[in-house]
Amino acid sequence: MLMNYSRLLLVLGLLVCVPLSSQPKKKMKLLAIGDVRGGFQHDSVSHALATIERLGRESAMFDTYIRTDSQLLTKQPISVGDRKNVNARNLDYFDAIFYFGTGEGDLSAQQKADFLSFIKTDGKGFVGAHTGDDAYFTWPEFGEMVGGYFDNHPWGVFDAPVIVEDPNFPAMKPFPTRFTIHDEIYQHKNFSRDKVHVLARLDASKLDFTKSNIHRTDKDFPVAWAKMYGKGRVFYSTFGHFDEAWDDPRVQKMYMAAIEWSMRLIGDDVKEGSNLKEGETK
Numbered sequence: 631m632l633m634n635y636s637r638l639l640l641v642l643g644l645l646v647c648v649p650l651s652s653q654p655k656k657k658m659k660l661l662a663i664g665d666v667r668g669g670f671q672h673d674s675v676s677h678a679l680a681t682i683e684r685l686g687r688e689s690a691m692f693d694t695y696i697r698t699d700s701q702l703l704t705k706q707p708i709s710v711g712d713r714k715n716v717n718a719r720n721l722d723y724f725d726a727i728f729y730f731g732t733g734e735g736d737l738s739a740q741q742k743a744d745f746l747s748f749i750k751t752d753g754k755g756f757v758g759a760h761t762g763d764d765a766y767f768t769w770p771e772f773g774e775m776v777g778g779y780f781d782n783h784p785w786g787v788f789d790a791p792v793i794v795e796d797p798n799f800p801a802m803k804p805f806p807t808r809f810t811i812h813d814e815i816y817q818h819k820n821f822s823r824d825k826v827h828v829l830a831r832l833d834a835s836k837l838d839f840t841k842s843n844i845h846r847t848d849k850d851f852p853v854a855w856a857k858m859y860g861k862g863r864v865f866y867s868t869f870g871h872f873d874e875a876w877d878d879p880r881v882q883k884m885y886m887a888a889i890e891w892s893m894r895l896i897g898d899d900v901k902e903g904s905n906l907k908e909g910e911t912k
Contacts, residue, residue, distance in 0.1 A: 658692035658725040658893050665698055666761075668733020677873045678730050678759060685886050691895065694728075695719065700737055703727075705744040721748045726755030726892045728885075730870070732764045746771055750860030755892025759885065760870035763818065775859045776866055778821030784841040787814045787871060791833040792853055795905050799856065800890065800897045801865065802829050804883035811878070814871035815853055817846060824903035826855040854884070856891070856900045863892045863899070 662682055664675045683694040701708060701718070708718035721744055737745065748754050756775065764780035766772035773779045789810050794802050815832060832851040839849075854867040865888040869881050876882065891897040 657690065658895070659719075659723055660686060660692045660694045660726050660728055660889060660893075661702055661719075661721070661724040662694050662696045662728040663698075663700070663703070663731050664696065665700055665731040665735060666733065668735060668765075672730075672732075672761065672871065674760075674870060674873050674876060675730050678870055678876050679728075681876045681882060682728055682885065682889070685882060686889075689886070691890060692725070692893070695724070700735055700741065703737060703745050704741050705748070706740065721745070721754075724748075724754065726757060726889060728757045728759065728889060729762045729765075730759045732761040734766060734768055737769075742769060742771070746775060746859075749775060749862030749864065753861030753894075755862060755889070755894070756859070756864045757885065757888050757892050758864075758866040760814075760816075760868060762866050763816070773820050775864060777826040777855055777857050777864065778818035778866075781817045781819035781845055782843040783814050783816050784844045785815060785838065787812065790815045790853070791836040792830050793833050794830045796827065796829050799827075799829050799900075800887040801854065801856075801867075801884045803887065804880040805830070808833070809880075811869065811875075811880075813869050813875050815851065816868040817844070817851060819845065821852070823850065823905070826852075826857040826902055827900035828852045828905055829854040829856060856888075857902055858899055863894065865892055 660682070662679050664679050666672065666675060679696045683696060686692040686694045695702070702720055705721050708720055727748070749756050758776055761780070763773070763776045763778055767779060789812050792805070792809050792811060794805050794807050796802055797807060830853045832853060834849040834851065853869065857864045867884065867888070869875055869884070887896065
């Protein structure tokens, strides 16, 4: 009896002495949106969201809630008809949004205000993938938050020559300073380097400028950037047109790091306009 009591005291003592750092960390929550009802239906959307969910689960960094509608993009109580949905999650539950949607959507004025305040005021994250800036063209605050809007893809899908501008940014570490990737690269409008922190761009010296629909006379075609929006962190990349892009380990690691960065798990805030191209002034 005395021996059993002594063993009990020993076990309790060990439990008390377990350092706090060894306790399991709280899992972050990611809301992954693939609402494409108002725009082009990319076949890769399903695979992209499934890949993000798998990466979060395997890393034990975050749980992913996949939705193809905008119901959870609100801070208000969620109801179905005249009944409150007691198990529904609103934006207050999440730490970041992964957005691979397109079109104008169906957000109410209140939802739009909640969406922006989730990032700007609450300091949460937003990660836009491929069509992440091909949406809400009639909602200019969305374009301001993301950092630009889709403005065609002059070269379509091609072997894109890329230059990494900030190799120290977490999401750029999977890539060498110069590399080629087979993907569809977007051109952007309402985009300016003094309002974002460009992470990587196309190598303009290797592009075919005889293509139609090339609108940027400055020959500046970013493929990834980061920016601050109030207290929140925003990341965007054009990569992800085909399923094959989401099977590329480099792209997977990029988006994984971008999500972690947006959740403030890694990396520092960025400074807009800190990497203006040579000859430019802020």
